[in-house]
Amino acid sequence: MTEEKKPEERKKRRTATEAAGRVGSMTKAMLANVPQAKGEGRPIAYSFICCCYDEIIRAMDITPHWVENYAGICGAKRDAQRFLERAEAENLSRSLCTYALCGLGFDAWREELGGEMPPDAPWGGQVKPDVMLGSGQMLCDPRNKWFQAAQHYMPDVPTYDLNLPWPPYEEDYDYREVQDDYVKYMVAQLRGLVEFLERHTNRKMDWDRLSELVDLTDRTWNLVHEAYELRRAVPTPMGTGDAMNTMVPLSFMMGTQQGYDFFKELYDELQQKIARKEGVIPDEKYRLLWGGGLPSWFALTDFNYFNSKGAVFPAETTYRMVEALYNFDIDFARITDPLEHIAWRWLKFWTCRYDKTRQRPGSHPDVERLIDYIEDYQIDGVVMHEAFSCRSWHVGLIWQLNLLKKIYRDIPSLVLESDIIDISSYNEADTRARIDAFIDTLEAVKSRAG
Amino acid sequence: MSASDNDSSGYRPAVIGVDIGSSFSKAVVLSGGTIISWAILPSVGSYRAVADEVINQALARAGVAAEDIAGVSATGYGAASVASASQSSSDLSCQGRGIAYLFPSARTVVDIGAQFTRAFRLDGAGHVVAFVLSEKCAGGSGRLLAIIARVLQIDLDEMDRLARESKKKVDFTTSCAVFTESEVVSRIAEGESREDIAAGVYRALAAKAQSLVERLKFAPDCALAGGGAKNTSLVKSIEEGVGVDVLVPDEPQLVAALGAALMAEDKVAVGKSRS
Structure with missing residues (x-):
């Protein structure tokens, strides 16, 4: 029954904020900077988000190419299939992370073309890097295999696998008993990264510059937190649809003045909207929490569809990888080593709800985060997205939802697939x-x- | 769910509820809260054409002219193709409304449709207050039965009858329709009987429904809806899985169209009270 099906149309998604509307051109410029840097002889690093090395590579004037971002762009432009199929032709399983498959398919194709970009590569394509910086941290498993697989096509590009663990949550012990050991281990990992980069890029770390960028990142974290907290307002001035844009400066421009300035502008804009009582939609009926899962980048207009039904998303857990540093139980001013500063920031981010969690028997920090947002943002329902190829998120979502309903309340929920x-x-x-x-x-x- | 005559005590404007599903299209004509006719047609060709046809058939059986219809309410995948609809609602809400009309005591509903199976919980007024759906795979939907019937070279009624004569338990180890189909082929080659294979497929689908009910948290009474509920072997498997007797409408495929018709009637009543 297809005769009434209209040809697929690319509908432009409406953003609620002007700041979010600027992200597309910022992303384009960010991507365009990579081949330009390559042309100027500056080293390029294939990079992942949330790996704590933002300030390190920027202090060494190494240009990151964010591979997850590029795959997401291919998806958003509905042009990922040919790279996925190319990866499948390389015998890579379709059930792997599709970001990784897209990137690997692209790399395989580009290397086959002798370094030329595949035809009509979205937004200029991704250039061959000088180094690849993987991550063996607990967030996502493809991050420590992706670049190893990419070496099949680029055997001359070295990779460094950074390991950044944090203490797991246990009800009956205080993670502080072991936190010093974790930080010591992470600092060694980060120091190893600096040595690797100095060896393979012929760049020397500028430690004063690194300290400046660590401070800039701290200030950006606080600013992002404060801007997003403004979304508690009723009507909310910004939804998750926009946050899927603002994740670009949050995740890919951390440790840059551009990223900081973006969130300052967003903060100001949200304040003005609140003063004018200007919400995402004029008649806000339902306030929803995007409670987990990466979005379908090709279907972000679904957020507009929610809006058309009177629903808004004042908060999301996805990509909100910052907290207010002044709320952590640590005095960062006393830490002089920038690498140690980065390690503590990472550890405290992941453990910041452990104490609260222990006060609610049977709870878990991930669920406490949902509860915090439900209460702070006056949430009526929770929406999650099970992205089949994102195993690390897919596995825990239903469990989190069930636990939320068990230990908190039976809040309406929807799981998209x-x-x-x-x-x-x-x-x-x-x-x-x-x-x-x-x-x-x-x-x-x-x-x-009632 | 049987047709009855119009109430002769006074004028009761007729309304029609139309459910354009992915496999079947259904229409129910209602007057004064009473079903006076209905029609079911396969959703083949265009949604718009089948919508017109199913409405015309239902109206013809009711002896009601189209211009005498006070309201048309649409639901289902093809709701937007019902040109005469004055309102539309989600099929879940319509299912809830329809079940509450037929079985006011029902609080848990399992809907086995062609696209997926879902379970939902109703409050006393027939509002859906929670729902869960099977994953997007034919293995969790009524479509699985049609696929397996084709492999066994029988129709759905025959498959239902055969399953009741099963003597041996044959289990299927996958939740994927494609893999189940190939597993059925293997079992045929191994010499398993069609009766036992059919019963095993019903159990596999019932297990899906059971897991949905468990996720939803079961509350009695339990009712079934959707085309899958026409199958007595599947109903029996679900009853065994959930552990309670379930309420089954005479025409479970019509539940959403009935709910849509009830909503159309509500709208007409509101319109009259305002005027």
Whole structure:
């Protein structure tokens, strides 16, 4: 029954904030800077977000190429399939992370072309790097295999696998007993990274510059936190749809003045919107929490669809990888080594809800974070996205939701299913039918509550 | 769910609820809260054409002219293709409304449709207050039965009848429709009977429904909806899995269209009270 199906249209997503609307051109410029840097002889590093090395590479004037970002752009432009298929042709399983598959497919294709970009590569493509900086941290498993696999196509490009663990949560012990050991280990890892980069890029670390950038990142974290806290307002001035734009300066421009300035402008804009009582939509009926999962980059207009039903997302856990540093139980001013500063910031970010969690038996820090946002942002329902190829998030989402309902309250929830960039996993009619049903449920629950 | 005559005590404007599903399209004509006719057609060709046809058939059976219809409410995948609709609602809300009309005591509903299976919880007024869906795979939907019936070279009624004669437990180890299909082929080659294979497939689908109900947190009474509920072997497997007797409408495929019709009637009533 396809005769009434219209040809696929690329609908431009509406952003609520002007700041979010500027992100597209910022991203383009960021990507364009990579081949330019390469042309000028500056080293390029394939990089992942949330790996604590933002300030390190910038202090050494190494240009990052964010591979997850590039795969997301291919997905958002609905042009990832050919790279995924190319990776499949290389015998890589389709059930691997599709960011990784997209990147590997691209690299395999480019190297086959002798370094030329595949035809019509989105936004200029991704250049061959000088180093690849992987991560064996607990956040996501492909990060320590992706670049090893990429070496099949670029055997001359060295890779460094950074390991940044944090103490796991246990109800019956205080992580502070072991935190010094964790920090010591992480500092050794970061120092190893600096040595690796000095060896393979012929750049010397500028330690004073690094300290300046660490301070700039601290200030940016606090600013992002304060800007996002403004979204508590009713009506909320910014939704998760916009946050999927602002994740670009948050994740890819940390440790830069540009990133800081962006969030200062966003903060000011949100304050002005609140003063004018200007919300994402004029008639805000339901406030939702994006409670986990990466988005379908090719279907961000679904956020507009939620908006059309009176629903807004004042908060999300995805990509909000910052907290207010002044709320941590540590005096950063006493730490003089910038690498140690980075390690403590990382450890305290992941452990900052451990004490609160222990006060609610059976809880977990991830669920406490949901509860915090539900209460702080006056949330009516929780939406999650199971992206089939993102195993590290897919596994825990339903568990978190069930635990939330068990230890907190039976809040309405919706679990969407698709992928981050594999559009073949997505069915718009099905997704929107689920959203419609969820909105009806929210209405019924609200009516019952009076 | 049987048709009855119009109430002759006074004028009761007829309304129609239309559910354009991915496999079947359904229409229910309602007057004064009573079903007076219905029609079911396969969703083949265009949604718009099948919507017109199913409405025309239902109206013809009711003996009601299209111009005498006070409201048309649409739901389902093809709701937007019902040109005459004056309103539309999500199929989940319509299912809830329809079940509450048929079985006011129902609090848990399992809907086995062609696209997916879902479980939802109702409050006393027929509002859906929670729902969970099977993953996007035919292995969790009524479509699985049609796929396996084709492999066994029988129709769905025959598959239902055969399963009741099963003597031996044959289990299927996958939740994927494609893999189940190939597993069925293997079992045929191994000499398993069609009766036992059919019963095993029903158990596999019932297990999906059971896991959804467990995720939702079961509350009695439990009712079924959707085309899958027409199958007595599947109903029996679900009852065994969930551990309670379930309420099954005479025409479970019509539940969403009925709910849509009830909503159309609500709207007409609101319009009259305002005027």
